[in-house]
Amino acid sequence: MKEPEDHESKPSSPKQAGGDEGWLPPRLRDKLGDAKTGGGSDDEFDFMKKKSDPAGLIITLVIALTAVGGGWWFWNDAQTKAKDRAARAAFVADSLAAVAYADSIAAVARADSIAAVARADSIAFAKLPKWKRRQIWLQRAQAAGSDTVAANKALAAAAALASDEPMPMLEAGPYALDAGQFLFEDAATKKADELRASTNLEARVVSVGQGGSASFHVYLGRYNDALEAQKAAGDLLGRGLVQQAAVVASKK
Secondary structure (H helix, E strand, O other): OOOOOOOOOOOOOOOOOOHHHOOOOHHHHHHHHHHHHOOOOHHHHHHHHHHOOOHHHHHHHHHHHHHHHHHHHHHHHHHHHHHHHHHHHHHHHHHHHHHHHHHHHHHHHHHHHHHHHHHHHHHHHHOOOHHHHHHHHHHHHHHHOOOHHHHHHHHHHHHHOOOOOOOOOOOOOOEEEEEEEEOOHHHHHHHHHHHHHHHOOOEEEEEEOOHHHOEEEEEEEEEOOHHHHHHHHHHHHHOOOOOOOEEEEOOO
16 A cells, blocks of 8 residues: 655755855854955954064164163273273382382482491591590490490490590599489489489589579589599499489589
8 A cells, every 4th residue: 555645845944045055154154255255354454464563673673782782881881990990000000119119229328328427437436545435335325225235235345445544534533423414403302312322322412503504413423533433324324223424523
């Protein structure tokens, strides 16, 4: 038996737009249409123009060149300053060397002059009589003060010249040792008491001069011979008991 034919019409499939391509979503269809026609949206075109704009590259190059130029300028400035400092240091060193050389030459000249004077003094000193040389050595011992080494050296030289030749005096004896000069009598009296106790010698205060020019001297000891007084002066000076001990004629 034949099945009855279905006379009901079946709904036909809707005809797709675009012929044989089938149905596509509207957005995809627009994209494909743009691709075929070579077109594109305005936003995409603007974006491409922005990407191809060289302004950014130029700005980057300018910044890079500025940085390189600034670095070179700072480096060159530092090198120039370093050279200037080195030149100034060299100039100062040369100046100091020149001054030192001049000072050295002057020192040598002074040393030669001093040596020449010393030789002349030595020759002249050797020609002096013994009593005069002995007197000079005793004066040096007195001037040495607290320098016992120099004082003892001078006293030894004076002792080596000791002889029977007396030291000439302007006045006849007796003699004493002038151990100090003071403006006021009470100060001289105090000093005399101190020296009397430390030296065990006779100590007295003698007024020398008149009126406003008068002064008070402390005389130590009493000696009939000038050479004896001179030796006593050297002994007191060498022991540091007195600061001065000039041999003077004393009638008092």
